[in-house]
Amino acid sequence: MTDFSEWFHNILEEAEIIDDRYPVKGMNVWQPQGFKIRKYTLEILRNILDKTHEEVLFPMLIPEDELAKEAIHVKGFEEEVYWITHGGLTELNKKLALRPTSETAMYPMFSLWVRSHTDLPMRFYQIVNTFRYETKHTRPLIRVREITTFKEAHTVHATEEECEEEVQNAVKIYKQFFDMLGIPYMISKRPQWDKFPGAKYTVAFDTILPDGKALQIGTVHNLDQTFAKTFDITYETEEGDHKYVYQTCYGISDRVIASIIGIHGDEKGLCLPPAVAPYQVVIVPIIFKKGAEEVLEFCRNIEAKLKSAGLRVHFDDRDIRAGKKFYEHEMRGVPLRMEIGPRDIENKNAVVFRRDKLEKDTISIESDDFIDEIKSTLSNITHDMREKAWGSFNKHLRDAETVEEAAREIEKNMGIVTFHWCGNEACGKELEEKVRVDILGVRESKSETYKMPLTEITKEEIDLLQEEGAAARECINCGKPSTCRTMIAKTY
Ligand code: PR8
Incomplete structure (x- = not known):
C-alpha cells in the first residue's frame, strides 16, 4: 500500500465502517459493518474483564467543581474539555463538563462506596463515549473528538504493592486482548513529562501502522494515592485505622479498531481476524x-x-x-x-x-x-495473521548508537528506534528537540510529533546487558552512564 492515509480513508468508506461526513469535526458515524467489528472486539474484552471486574455506567456529565478538584488532572485536560453552560435558555449555576475520562465522575462515588478493607480490592470498568477537544489534526478512529469506544477500568487497592500488581495485571489483560486480535505492541513506561495527568507513572502499549508511524493503543496508569487524597477515598483497616486507598486506571479506545483495520489490511481491502469478523x-x-x-x-x-x-x-x-x-x-x-x-x-x-x-x-x-x-x-488464520503482523512490526524496530543515527533511521525508515538514555528529564527533552527540530528540520507541527516513551530496563534485562558487556553503555545524548533504554518514533 503506497499511501496508508489514503488507503485507510478509502477502506473506511468502501467497507462501510465509519462515515466521516457527520457535520461535527472529529465525530463520526459507525455504520453496520463497523459497528459489528466494534461489537465483537468489545465482546473479547468484556469476556476477559468480566472474570475480575464489574461493569458499571456513570453519567456523562461532570460538575465543574469535581473536575477541578484534582489540580494536576484538570490542568492536563483543561484545553480538551467541552462544557455545557446552558439548560435550554437558562444559564447553569454550575457548568457541566462532558467527560474527557471518568476519574472525577467516579471517584467521589468511590469515596462513598469504599468503607472497609473487606471491600477491597474493587475493580470496575465501563465502555462509554468520552469527549476531548483535540486541537491536532483529527482522523477517524485514530484521533477523534468523541471517543466512542472508550473502555476505562478503575481499580482500588489497600496497599501500594497490590496497586503495583494491578498494573502488571492490566498489562497482562491488554497483552491477551491484543494477542487475540493479532495486534503487535511495544510496552514502555512513559517519561514523566508524558504521563497521564495525576498519575505516578504511565505504562503504554504502542503499535506501528503500515506507514511506519507509532500509535498508542492502550495505557495503564498507577495513580498511587493522588486521587484518593483529593476525593477522600479511605478504608478502615483490620486494626480500625483509616487509610487512603491506592488506585489504578487503564484504558483503550477506537484506536484498537483502527489497528485491526490498518495492520491486517492490504491492497484488496480489509482482512479481519476471525474473532471480530462480522461473517467468519x-x-x-x-x-x-x-x-x-x-x-x-x-x-x-x-x-x-x-x-x-x-x-x-x-x-x-x-x-x-x-x-x-x-x-x-x-x-x-x-x-x-x-x-x-x-x-x-x-x-x-x-x-x-x-x-x-x-x-x-x-x-x-x-x-x-x-x-x-x-x-x-479459522484458528490457523488467526495464528498466521498474528505472526505476519509481528513480522512486519519487528522489521520496524531498530537500535541506534547516536542521536544522528536515530534521527536518520526515523527519517528514512520510520518505525521505532531504541537507544540508551541517561534518564534525566532535561537531557530527554533536549534529545527530543534535537531529533525533531535540529536534525529533521520539523518545526512545531500540529499533525506530527515525535514522542519518546521510555522503557525502564528490568533486572533481567540489566543482567542480560551485562553479559553482553553492554552495561557500560552511555546516554547517546549527554554521554552519562545509561540505566534506561528509550525509544523515539513518529507518532499519530
Ligand atoms: C485515560 N482514564 O483516560 P488515556 N482518539 C482516540 N483515542 C484516544 C484519543 C483520541 N482523541 N485520546 C486518547 N486516546 C485513563 C485510562 C481512564 C482510562 C486513547 O487514559 O488518556 C489513548 O491512546 O491514556 C489511550 O490508549 C486511551 O485512549 C486511554 O486514554
Whole structure:
C-alpha cells in the first residue's frame, strides 16, 4: 500500500465502517459493518474483564467543581474539555463538563462506596463515549473528538504493592486482548513529562501502522494515592485505622479498531481476524443454468451446519456474478470463503479460499468432519495473521548508537528506534528537540510529533546487558552512564 492515509480513508468508506461526513469535526458515524467489528472486539474484552471486574455506567456529565478538584488532572485536560453552560435558555449555576475520562465522575462515588478493607480490592470498568477537544489534526478512529469506544477500568487497592500488581495485571489483560486480535505492541513506561495527568507513572502499549508511524493503543496508569487524597477515598483497616486507598486506571479506545483495520489490511481491502469478523465464513454458490436449485439447496444445508456449530456464516445467494461477490467479500475482509458448484457436489468437495493468504484449497464435505476443518482453518488464520503482523512490526524496530543515527533511521525508515538514555528529564527533552527540530528540520507541527516513551530496563534485562558487556553503555545524548533504554518514533 503506497499511501496508508489514503488507503485507510478509502477502506473506511468502501467497507462501510465509519462515515466521516457527520457535520461535527472529529465525530463520526459507525455504520453496520463497523459497528459489528466494534461489537465483537468489545465482546473479547468484556469476556476477559468480566472474570475480575464489574461493569458499571456513570453519567456523562461532570460538575465543574469535581473536575477541578484534582489540580494536576484538570490542568492536563483543561484545553480538551467541552462544557455545557446552558439548560435550554437558562444559564447553569454550575457548568457541566462532558467527560474527557471518568476519574472525577467516579471517584467521589468511590469515596462513598469504599468503607472497609473487606471491600477491597474493587475493580470496575465501563465502555462509554468520552469527549476531548483535540486541537491536532483529527482522523477517524485514530484521533477523534468523541471517543466512542472508550473502555476505562478503575481499580482500588489497600496497599501500594497490590496497586503495583494491578498494573502488571492490566498489562497482562491488554497483552491477551491484543494477542487475540493479532495486534503487535511495544510496552514502555512513559517519561514523566508524558504521563497521564495525576498519575505516578504511565505504562503504554504502542503499535506501528503500515506507514511506519507509532500509535498508542492502550495505557495503564498507577495513580498511587493522588486521587484518593483529593476525593477522600479511605478504608478502615483490620486494626480500625483509616487509610487512603491506592488506585489504578487503564484504558483503550477506537484506536484498537483502527489497528485491526490498518495492520491486517492490504491492497484488496480489509482482512479481519476471525474473532471480530462480522461473517467468519461466506458461502458463494457457483451456479449454472442447469441444476441451480440443487446447488442452492446444498449450500443452505452447509450454511445450517456451520451455523449450528456456532460460526458466523453468510450464504450469499444474490443473483449477481460470483466474481463480483468474491471482490466484495475480499474487500470486506471475510476470513474464509467457500465456493460450491455442481461439480463440487458431485465430488463431495468444496473450494475454500483464505483471505489472509489469498490461497485456495479443496476440502472434502463428504462427512460432517468438514466443520472441524473449517474451525481449525479459522484458528490457523488467526495464528498466521498474528505472526505476519509481528513480522512486519519487528522489521520496524531498530537500535541506534547516536542521536544522528536515530534521527536518520526515523527519517528514512520510520518505525521505532531504541537507544540508551541517561534518564534525566532535561537531557530527554533536549534529545527530543534535537531529533525533531535540529536534525529533521520539523518545526512545531500540529499533525506530527515525535514522542519518546521510555522503557525502564528490568533486572533481567540489566543482567542480560551485562553479559553482553553492554552495561557500560552511555546516554547517546549527554554521554552519562545509561540505566534506561528509550525509544523515539513518529507518532499519530
Ligand atoms: C485515560 N482514564 O483516560 P488515556 N482518539 C482516540 N483515542 C484516544 C484519543 C483520541 N482523541 N485520546 C486518547 N486516546 C485513563 C485510562 C481512564 C482510562 C486513547 O487514559 O488518556 C489513548 O491512546 O491514556 C489511550 O490508549 C486511551 O485512549 C486511554 O486514554
